[in-house]
Amino acid sequence: MTRRVVVLPDPAAVAAATADRVVATVRNAIRRRGVCRLVLSGGATPLLAYPLLLAPPRVDAVDWSSVEFFWADERAVPPTYLDSNYNAALGVFLSDLPGVRLSAVHRMEAERGDLDAAAADYQAEIARAFGLRGADAAIPAFDLAWLGMGRDGHTASLFPGSAALGERRRWAVANWTGGAAGWRMTLTYPILNAAREVLFQVCGPDKRDALAATLRGETPAARVRARRTLWLVDREAAG
Numbered sequence: 001m002t003r004r005v006v007v008l009p010d011p012a013a014v015a016a017a018t019a020d021r022v023v024a025t026v027r028n029a030i031r032r033r034g035v036c037r038l039v040l041s042g043g044a045t046p047l048l049a050y051p052l053l054l055a056p057p058r059v060d061a062v063d064w065s066s067v068e069f070f071w072a073d074e075r076a077v078p079p080t081y082l083d084s085n086y087n088a089a090l091g092v093f094l095s096d097l098p099g100v101r102l103s104a105v106h107r108m109e110a111e112r113g114d115l116d117a118a119a120a121d122y123q124a125e126i127a128r129a130f131g132l133r134g135a136d137a138a139i140p141a142f143d144l145a146w147l148g149m150g151r152d153g154h155t156a157s158l159f160p161g162s163a164a165l166g167e168r169r170r171w172a173v174a175n176w177t178g179g180a181a182g183w184r185m186t187l188t189y190p191i192l193n194a195a196r197e198v199l200f201q202v203c204g205p206d207k208r209d210a211l212a213a214t215l216r217g218e219t220p221a222a223r224v225r226a227r228r229t230l231w232l233v234d235r236e237a238a239g
């Protein structure tokens, strides 16, 4: 397991490095396995990298029809709402990406009344997308989980003190965040830590305390340790 922290001058440089890393990892996965399974996140930070992935030369460097898209987490709102992570990624990224198939876009149905059942169905959807059968299927490895980190050190919707932090078995769960964020659906440590690579994109002075705490191992984000974990952060966040 490796963890690397790279400090870049500003959010634009972090976005460019993130986009380059996404392209390299996606290409590598497609070359080796014929498919890339990519996890997207919500929040504002990835919005800086999406336009870079939509423009040449990066957009032409990947066969996007060979990518399957998943989400790290989702808010308990319909997919048409502005604060839906699916809606955000669809509106400014996926709908403009050439070759993306609807069947390759695996959204979390977090608007459903029974969020536990929706999370169980998302696990089944992941298993299907990986061609796994049965409840005891081995835990699958996403090629890349592209994550962010909140000011409180949460990542995906793994919020400090929330029940999902203790999940050892399920891949997706409903999680009460304990604050204004309300109910969420989130991927869990078992499946995030099984990923081949995790990429954190973190910017801004408001992330400084959380990043320092993460490097001391004290936040939910600190417990995400995949085979390869890369933190791309700007100077303001690094302090």
Ligand code: 6PG
Residues within 6 Å of the ligand: 041, 042, 043, 044, 045, 046, 072, 073, 074, 075, 085, 147, 148, 149, 150, 151, 154, 155, 156, 157
């Ligand atoms: C979400 C997320 C979340 C996000 C961080 C960082 O749905 O909110 O997936 O984990 O990545 O909160 O968000 P910003 O990029 O907006 O700082």
